[in-house]
Amino acid sequence: MTGFWITLIILLLAAIALFLRAGWRQREAVTGDRDRLNTDFYQQRLRELEHDEEEGVVAERPEMVRELQQTLLTDVPQQDAATIHRSSRWVLLPGVIVLLVVSVGMYLKTGGLTQQTAFVSVQQEYPALRARVMDPKAQPLTMEELARLQLGLRNSLQNDANNLNDWAMLGRLGMVLNNATDASQAFEHALQLAPDNLELQQDYAEVLTRSSDPQDNRQANVMLKELLKRDHSDVRTLSLLAFNAFEQQQYNEAIGAWQVMLKLLPPGDRRITMIERSIEQAKTDAGQQNSQLALTVSLTPQAEKMLPQGGVMYISVSDGVSPVPVAVKRLPLSHFPLSLTLDDSNAMMPDRLLSAQHQVQVRVRISRDGSANPQSGDWFGLSAVTPWDGHQQLAVEINQQQP
Numbered sequence: 001m002t003g004f005w006i007t008l009i010i011l012l013l014a015a016i017a018l019f020l021r022a023g024w025r026q027r028e029a030v031t032g033d034r035d036r037l038n039t040d041f042y043q044q045r046l047r048e049l050e051h052d053e054e055e056g057v058v059a060e061r062p063e064m065v066r067e068l069q070q071t072l073l074t075d076v077p078q079q080d081a082a083t084i085h086r087s088s089r090w091v092l093l094p095g096v097i098v099l100l101v102v103s104v105g106m107y108l109k110t111g112g113l114t115q116q117t118a119f120v121s122v123q124q125e126y127p128a129l130r131a132r133v134m135d136p137k138a139q140p141l142t143m144e145e146l147a148r149l150q151l152g153l154r155n156s157l158q159n160d161a162n163n164l165n166d167w168a169m170l171g172r173l174g175m176v177l178n179n180a181t182d183a184s185q186a187f188e189h190a191l192q193l194a195p196d197n198l199e200l201q202q203d204y205a206e207v208l209t210r211s212s213d214p215q216d217n218r219q220a221n222v223m224l225k226e227l228l229k230r231d232h233s234d235v236r237t238l239s240l241l242a243f244n245a246f247e248q249q250q251y252n253e254a255i256g257a258w259q260v261m262l263k264l265l266p267p268g269d270r271r272i273t274m275i276e277r278s279i280e281q282a283k284t285d286a287g288q289q290n291s292q293l294a295l296t297v298s299l300t301p302q303a304e305k306m307l308p309q310g311g312v313m314y315i316s317v318s319d320g321v322s323p324v325p326v327a328v329k330r331l332p333l334s335h336f337p338l339s340l341t342l343d344d345s346n347a348m349m350p351d352r353l354l355s356a357q358h359q360v361q362v363r364v365r366i367s368r369d370g371s372a373n374p375q376s377g378d379w380f381g382l383s384a385v386t387p388w389d390g391h392q393q394l395a396v397e398i399n400q401q402q403p
Contacts, residue, residue, distance in 0.1 A: 126152030146173060150182070164193045171203060175210075183207045184216075201227060202236055209244045220244050235264055246278070251286035255279050273358075280356040284344060291343060291355035291390030293317065293327075297364050298337040300399045303379045307333060308368040317342060317354060320361040320385035327354045333366065360388045364396045378402040 129149040132138040141149065150173045157166055167190035174183025187204040194200060201223065208220035224241040231237065242257035258275045265272055295315070299307075311333045316325040327346040331338075344353045354360075365380040374380075381398035 123152060123155060126156070143177065146177060149173065150177065161189075162193060164190055167193065168200060168203070171200075171207070175203070175207060180207055180211050184211075198227070198231075198234075202240060205240055205244075209240060209247065214248075217244060217248055221248070232260075233264055235261055238264075242278070246282055249285070251282045251288075255282050255286075258282070276358065277356055280358075281351075281353065284353045284355045293342045293354060293360065293362075293388070294339070294393040295342065295362060296337055296339050296393070296395040297381070298395070298397045299379075300397065303366075303398050303401075304336065306379065307366070310370075312367045312370045314365045314367060314372065315340075315342065316363050316365075317346075317357075318361050318363070319357050320359050324348070324352075326352050326357055326360075355390055357388060359385055360394070361385045362394055362396050364398055365402075366398060374402050376402055 125148060129141065129145055129152065133141055133146075133149060150170065153166055153170050153173065157163060157170065160166065167186050171183045171186035171190060174180070174186055184204070184207050187200060187207060190200050191197070191204060205220045205223045205227070208216040208223070211217060211220075221241070221244050224237055224244060227234065227237045228241060238257045238261045242254045242261070245251070245253035245257065258279050261275055262272060265275075297313075297315075313331045313333055315329045315331070317327040318325050325348050327342050327344075328348055329340070329342055329346050331340070342354060344355050347353050360383075362383040363380060364382075365374060365378055367378055368375065379398050379401055381396045381400065383394055383396045386392065386394060
């Protein structure tokens with residue numbers, strides 16, 4: 001930063017010197033030209049007087065020569081040269097001030113001083129940020145700190161373009177910061193240095209899979225299939241291939257990859273439940289599910305006596321863990337016991353389908369005024385959390401009153 005300011009000051013001084021030099025030369029040139037003209041005029045008038053005297057036209061030539069000399073002395077002042085130069089320098093001072101103000105003002109407005117200062121700050125922080133990210137016991141970096149680390153890493157790679165580990169780190173930082181372009185470019189550089197590195201190939205395929213460009217998704221699919229030929233039991237490759245196929249709506253391929261993963265994972269692995277749900281979701285999206293929840297609703301005698309006129313019955317199905325319903329159905333009151341079915345057409349959200357659940361809990365509520373929100377005094381019934389494979393039949397008795 002010190003070198004930058006020194007360079008800036010030197011350039012300003014050079015500009016001032018050029019400005020002053022040009023001003024002095026112009027002033028000297030103007031003064032010199034005027035004096036030469038006056039002298040030439042004096043010499044010409046002398047020759048004319050001499051010629052006129054020879055012709056007998058002028059009789060008082062000496063007196064006229066004295067008048068010319070006096071005029072010349074008036075037009076060419078006998079001043080000290082140093083005094084003239086000193087006055088001309090002071091005349092140029094406002095121009096120097098204007099030059100400085102305009103130069104500094106233009107730089108502050110368009111020269112990127114803020115960015116330069118921020119970049120220098122990042123360079124100073126980079127070693128400490130890198131040490132923190134490499135230390136598993138250190139405090140995790142914030143997103144802003146990760147962005148500063150990424151900038152410092154980019155600058156470091158300009159001086160060490162063959163550092164494979166830094167290119168890989170830059171790519172993973174791009175993934176964390178959700179910058180697919182930076183991540184993709186970094187992994188491309190890394191693969192140029194290590195084209196057979198499996199982890200880098202998987203990272204690059206993951207970036208392409210996350211991309212919003214269909215061409216990138218197809219390229220990732222081709223890469224992952226090639227990797228699977230090398231090692232058909234690699235769980236990460238299978239996971240990426242399944243996700244890529246699911247995103248491209250190739251559901252059968254996604255289901256096949258997930259089913260292979262289920263065979264490879266050890267019993268009790270936490271990923272098994274998530275994979276099973278993903279398979280059910282893929283089957284549903286592919287139209288392969290035909291799940292229906294058959295439900296029978298009954299009333300206790302006390303609840304039946306208090307049925308409101310014009311009441312509404314709300315049926316909601318949850319997974320027994322989240323209070324947010326998976327499926328909801330609204331019906332006018334009718335005769336009890338009541339039999340009905342619910343399926344994916346009753347889903348609250350397209351990404352949380354009834355057919356994808358492995359356990360369900362059903363709540364039935366009678367609303368006196370038709371409100372979707374529970375009111376004090378409403379009668380309701382709640383089933384137990386029940387494992388569900390898509391074909392069981394449940395029964396709910398309305399036997400409780402909302403406090």
